Amino acid sequence: MARGNAGVRRLPGGRAPRWLPGLLLVAPSILAIGLFVYGLIFWNLRVAVSGRHDEVTPYGFDRGRNFVDLWDDPSWPPAVRHALLFTVVFVGGALLLGALLAFLMEKGIAAEAGFRAVYLFPMAISFIAAGVVWRWLMNPAPPERAVGLNQLFGDLGLDALANDWWQNPTWGMAAMAIPAIWQMSGYVMALYLAGFRGVPDELREAARVDGASEWQVYRYVVFPQLRPVTLSALIILGHISLKVFDLIMAIAGKQIITYVPAIATYVEVFDRHDPANGATIATYLLLAVALLVIPYLVWSVRAERVR
Amino acid sequence: MLGRATGRRAVAAVAAVLLGGTLGLAACGGGDDGGGKGGGDASRVEVFSWWTGPGEADGLAAMIEEFKRRNPGTQVVNAAIAGGSGTQAQAVLASRLQNRKPPDSFQGHAGAELLDYIKAGQIEPLDSFYDENNLRSTYPQQLLQQITYQGRIYSVPVNIHRSNILWYNPGILKDAGLSGPPKTIAEFKTALKTVKDRTGKVPLSLGAQWTADHLLENVLLGVLGADAYNALWKPGADWSSPTVTAALNDFAEIMKYTTAEAASTDWQGASKAVVDGKAAFNIMGDWAYGYYVNPAPNGLGKKVDTDFGYAPAPGTDGTYMWLSDSFTLPKGAPHRGGALAWLKVAASKEGQDLFNPKKGSIPARKDADRSLYKGYLEYAFNEWNKPGVKLAGSFWHGVYASKKWHTDIDTAVGLFLQSKDVGKLQSALVNAAKNNAQ
Numbered sequence: 005m006a007r008g009n010a011g012v013r014r015l016p017g018g019r020a021p022r023w024l025p026g027l028l029l030v031a032p033s034i035l036a037i038g039l040f041v042y043g044l045i046f047w048n049l050r051v052a053v054s055g056r057h058d059e060v061t062p063y064g065f066d067r068g069r070n071f072v073d074l075w076d077d078p079s080w081p082p083a084v085r086h087a088l089l090f091t092v093v094f095v096g097g098a099l100l101l102g103a104l105l106a107f108l109m110e111k112g113i114a115a116e117a118g119f120r121a122v123y124l125f126p127m128a129i130s131f132i133a134a135g136v137v138w139r140w141l142m143n144p145a146p147p148e149r150a151v152g153l154n155q156l157f158g159d160l161g162l163d164a165l166a167n168d169w170w171q172n173p174t175w176g177m178a179a180m181a182i183p184a185i186w187q188m189s190g191y192v193m194a195l196y197l198a199g200f201r202g203v204p205d206e207l208r209e210a211a212r213v214d215g216a217s218e219w220q221v222y223r224y225v226v227f228p229q230l231r232p233v234t235l236s237a238l239i240i241l242g243h244i245s246l247k248v249f250d251l252i253m254a255i256a257g258k259q260i261i262t263y264v265p266a267i268a269t270y271v272e273v274f275d276r277h278d279p280a281n282g283a284t285i286a287t288y289l290l291l292a293v294a295l296l297v298i299p300y301l302v303w304s305v306r307a308e309r310v311r
Numbered sequence: 312m313l314g315r316a317t318g319r320r321a322v323a324a325v326a327a328v329l330l331g332g333t334l335g336l337a338a339c340g341g342g343d344d345g346g347g348k349g350g351g352d353a354s355r356v357e358v359f360s361w362w363t364g365p366g367e368a369d370g371l372a373a374m375i376e377e378f379k380r381r382n383p384g385t386q387v388v389n390a391a392i393a394g395g396s397g398t399q400a401q402a403v404l405a406s407r408l409q410n411r412k413p414p415d416s417f418q419g420h421a422g423a424e425l426l427d428y429i430k431a432g433q434i435e436p437l438d439s440f441y442d443e444n445n446l447r448s449t450y451p452q453q454l455l456q457q458i459t460y461q462g463r464i465y466s467v468p469v470n471i472h473r474s475n476i477l478w479y480n481p482g483i484l485k486d487a488g489l490s491g492p493p494k495t496i497a498e499f500k501t502a503l504k505t506v507k508d509r510t511g512k513v514p515l516s517l518g519a520q521w522t523a524d525h526l527l528e529n530v531l532l533g534v535l536g537a538d539a540y541n542a543l544w545k546p547g548a549d550w551s552s553p554t555v556t557a558a559l560n561d562f563a564e565i566m567k568y569t570t571a572e573a574a575s576t577d578w579q580g581a582s583k584a585v586v587d588g589k590a591a592f593n594i595m596g597d598w599a600y601g602y603y604v605n606p607a608p609n610g611l612g613k614k615v616d617t618d619f620g621y622a623p624a625p626g627t628d629g630t631y632m633w634l635s636d637s638f639t640l641p642k643g644a645p646h647r648g649g650a651l652a653w654l655k656v657a658a659s660k661e662g663q664d665l666f667n668p669k670k671g672s673i674p675a676r677k678d679a680d681r682s683l684y685k686g687y688l689e690y691a692f693n694e695w696n697k698p699g700v701k702l703a704g705s706f707w708h709g710v711y712a713s714k715k716w717h718t719d720i721d722t723a724v725g726l727f728l729q730s731k732d733v734g735k736l737q738s739a740l741v742n743a744a745k746n747n748a749q
Contacts (some may be wrong), residue, residue, distance in 0.1 A: 058715075059409065059431045078739060079722045101449040148511075149589060151314040171574050173729040214602055260725025274402050276718040277427045 006225055040068050045290065051283035070284040083263045086177045090264065091245040094181035094188075099234065101185060102192025109193070109199040115174075120197070123190035128299065131187065136253025138183040142169035142255070176261055180288060188244070192237050196279045199233035232307070239300045265289050351647025352642060355386045357482055358638075359414035359651055360672075361400035363393040364586030365609040366601060370669035374469075377665055378656045385649050390414055408433045409642035413641035414651035416657075420709025421458045421468045421637035423544075428715055429465055434639045436463040440651065446658055449676050451695075453702040454633070457541075457710060466637035467658045469542070470672035472690055473597045474705040475529050475624040475632040478582060483591040486510050492592075496503070496533045496561050498634035503568040505593040514568035516590035518581035520725050522573070524707045527562055527724060529594050534558035537701040544711035546748050550741040559733050559740075566731075574728075586613045594624050596634070597709070600687040601671035630701045631694055634708035716747035 054063035074080050105123055109116055117264060126134065128302050141152040144167065150158050154166040169179040203226050211221045249266035256262040258271055273282035322655035356378075362371045364392065368391070375387050392400035397418075404417055413433070419425050428434045441447050441464060447455065450468065458464060479492050484502075487509045494501040501512040517523060532540045536560055543555075544550055572591065580598040584590035593599070600621070603613045613619060623630075638657045644650045656662040663674035668683050673692045684692040694700060704710025712720065 039336060059427065078726055082726070139575060143572050143575045145570075145575075149572070171572070257519055260722060261574060261729060263522075263725070271718060274398070274405065276715045277405075278715065 008038045013309075048283045048286055051279050052287045054280050054283075056280045059279070070280050071287075072280065074108075074284050074288075079260060079263055079268065080285075082260065083265050086262060087246060087248075087264045090181050090184075090248060091242065093178045093240045094184045094245045095238060097181060097185040097186045098192050099237055102237065103190040103196050105189065105193040106196030106200060107156075109197055120194070123193050125190070127191050128189045129187070131184075131251040132254045134183055134187060135251050139255045141177075142179060142182070144168040144171045168264055170256060173261065177284075180252065180255065180262055183255070184245070184248070188241060192241070195233050195237050197232065199230045203229050204231070235300065239296055242296045247289060247294050249272040265292075333631045342486040351644075351649075351651070351653060353382070353385055353646065353648030355388065355646045356416065356649030356653050357388040357390050357414045357646070358416055359392075359400070359404060360418035361392055361397040362418070363391045365605070367670045370666040372393050372664040373669060374656060374662050377659075377662050378653060381656060382649075382652050383749055384396065385536075385652060388612050396453060401479070408641065411643060413644055415644045415646045416638045416640060416653050418636055419466060419639055421466050421635040422704055422710035423460075423713045424709030424717070425465055425639065426460065428639070429460060432643055435642050435656070436465055437640060438463055440467075440619045440640070440654060444658060445656060449658075449660075450659050451675075451677060451679060451702065454635075454675060457702060458482060458635075458637075465652045466639045468637040468675035469657045469663060470636050470667050470670060471631075471675050471691075472634050472672050472708070473631060473694075474525065475627040475630065475703075476595065476597050476599070477618050477622045477624045478585050478593045478595060478599055478603075479502045480585050480588060480618075481620050482588060482590055483510055483512050492620065493625045494622075494628065496530065496565075496626045499533075500561065500564055503565065503592070507568060507572075509565060510591070512588070513570050513584060513590035514592060515565065515570075515653060516581040516584040516593045517566075517569035517573040518576045518727065519574055520721065521707070522578050522581055522595070523566070523569075523728060524721055525564070525578075525596070526569075526594050527720075528632070528705055528707050529624040529627065530562040531555075531558050531564060532630060534561055534623060537624075537630040537703045541711075543744070544706060548744060550744045551737065554623060555740070556733070556737060559737050563733050563736075566728075583611065585620045586611055596705075597687065597691060598671065604686070605701065621690075629699070630703050631650055632696075632703045634705040634710055636672075681719050693740065713747055716743055719743035719747060 008068060051065070053065060053068055055061060055066040055069075056063050103301060109119065113119060143150075143152045143154065145151060145154065147154075147163065147166070149157055150166065153169075157163060157165040167179075168176070172179065188274040207225050208221050211225045216224065245265050249270070252262050252264055252267060258267055258275075269285045269289070271281045272278045272285060312332060358371075358375070362368055371389065371391065375389060378385070378387060392403055400418075404414075407413055408428070408431070419428070425434065446467075454468065455464065458466065458468070477492055484491070486503075487506045489502055489505060495504045506512060508515040516524065531543070535554060539554065543550065549555075570576075570584070573581070578599070579596055579602060581590075582593050582595050582602060584631055585593045586603055600615075602610050603619055604610060604615065606612045613676065615621070622628075624632075640647075640650055640654060659675075660674070660676055660679055663676055664680050664683055667674050667679075668688070670689065673679070673684060673688055673695055677696060681689075681692055681694075687717070706712040706717065706720070709717070720740065721741050723736055723743060726739065727733075727736040
């Protein structure tokens with residue numbers, strides 16, 4: 005079909021341009037994405053720079069004051085701090101744990117397929133369902149009322165490990181990252197495992213022949229080739245982390261102690277009835293995710309071209 | 312390939328967030344003053360509520376039966392939406408109102424919680440409805456005053472719940488050597504300390520952040536008294552006064568005796584701790600009563616006086632801190648005649664007496680049938696109708712604070728739970744009042 009013109013129908017008065025069928029094929033999704041993604045992004049920006057702090061005031065234009073005023077909102081700086089802390093712990097933890105699991109698998113383990121499935125299963129559970137369980141597991145009740153993990157630690161004589169989990173005012177969000185790590189590290193493992201398997205045995209053999217120790221084989225031959233995998237995992241986890249909503253909603257609800265930007269958007273729009281503030285927060289979120297995703301897209305497009 | 316997939320996923324996810332941000336769009340212009348006058352299509356009525364739980368759904372069904380008996384020609388659509396004390400329903404309602412597809416009547420907490428709808432011109436004042444149906448004398452005067460906004464009334468209260476109730480475990484009080492529930496805030500503080508020192512139980516059980524807001528309104532009322540508390544919600548009120556400071560200091564001290572794991576539970580867990588013998592006291596609205604006494608699975612099947620006792624929250628005897636579910640008349644209701652007929656049933660003695668015993672609340676009207684209300688409800692009924700009772704609106708449950716004010720106070724309290732800084736709490740409350748003067 006691709007050869008010659010036999011497959012392309014002739015239109016009356018001339019030949020159909022080669023690009024036309026392809027364009028027609030993707031046109032619906034271009035339209036839909038244009039309207040429902042970029043159109044709504046634009047509309048969100050419009051609301052963010054408006055003075056519409058309730059459902060009656062006309063939109064107007066307030067020269068981006070919302071973006072500055074937001075920082076005076078007492079709940080916003082904690083939300084940002086929580087999101088950053090959560091992101092650092094979650095992304096770091098999931099990457100390390102995922103890489104470690106993949107490394108162990110790669111070294112050869114009996115019933116590998118079984119383990120792989122076990123580590124991947126958590127990803128099949130929604131954050132909401134897992135959150136309900138983790139809410140119970142991470143309960144900071146004192147020993148006489150302890151449940152969940154603290155009770156387990158108590159029964160095992162590990163009382164020193166019992167802690168406040170996410171209800172610690174300073175480090176609570178780090179504990180909040182535990183369920184997310186549990187859920188996503190299997191996925192990271194799968195990415196890394198594919199990465200490890202992608203390193204040809206010949207390369208390792210060659211290094212060994214040259215007298216490299218097993219550690220040096222990994223340090224100088226295998227790990228450098230995993231950089232693209234690490235970057236992909238970083239981006240995927242990073243944007244999940246910045247937008248985290250359902251997990252926190254299920255574990256803590258809308259409490260300040262675990263307030264994050266996505267929850268703040270919901271509260272501003274549906275509880276406070278302040279569309280402009282909600283849109284401003286959503287814009288900050290978009291910018292934060294864009295900071296992660298755009299360099300990555302540029303990089304991957306370049307990499308594809310080189311190939 | 313991976314890159315493209317990630318990019319699109321990110322974009323789609325962003326769009327999902329943005330959707331949330333842009334739901335508040337269509338402007339709803341103000342307009343005529345209908346005043347709830349009669350007339351309009353009565354072939355149908357769509358009644359929107361979040362009464363889907365046990366008890367309340369039965370009450371609603373009973374009220375719908377009464378409506379059908381009175382209006383055989385009108386088809387009733389029960390558009391109740393389940394979920395989290397109305398949060399789901401309110402999100403759905405907001406988008407319906409903005410798309411100008413209102414239900415014929417919707418449930419809302421009476422009072423300032425309706426302000427956003429009022430200011431957006433989404434609901435009609437009901438003054439002439441009140442006049443035509445002689446309702447001004449059937450509801451308590453103070454109630455009508457407290458739900459009046461700029462001289463007009465916008466909703467029809469169906470039921471009354473009480474916020475200022477102290478629930479306690481008689482056994483733990485006995486073990487602590489306390490003769491009965493504390494009557495003042497000072498006694499309350501002593502009692503909490505005694506329970507802590509002598510029994511090692513949780514002195515005051517608390518749940519998620521909002522239950523601390525609920526506690527705050529009770530401590531404010533207990534320290535300031537009804538008049539000063541009511542005045543806090545009027546324009547120009549002084550939240551920086553030393554009396555408010557004193558109340559907040561009491562609040563901070565009382566908070567020291569609350570559950571360590573509070574944030575992990577909602578009000579049910581906090582209330583249950585009392586009947587389970589884990590906590591001595593709990594301050595919660597009177598919906599806790601139904602939860603205590605109803606048989607499983609909807610309740611705990613406990614007995615009043617043996618498993619738990621109740622009293623007005625410390626320092627609030629003689630004041631009824633109320634909240635109320637009410638129905639409204641949306642502007643542009645598609646079946647206005649049906650809506651007015653529904654409001655008539657909701658305002659009627661029969662309607663309220665059918666609904667409330669099932670829901671576990673008392674009628675807002677003064678002339679309801681006392682014999683239908685047993686146990687705690689009999690007590691509540693008598694307190695509500697007691698001569699000389701003072702009414703105070705619950706800010707947390709929608710009477711005195713608009714949704715913005717309400718959320719801003721919630722934020723201030725949430726920050727306080729971490730910082731424990733009374734000075735910061737007070738200045739945040741002063742700001743909240745200043746920014747949300749209504």
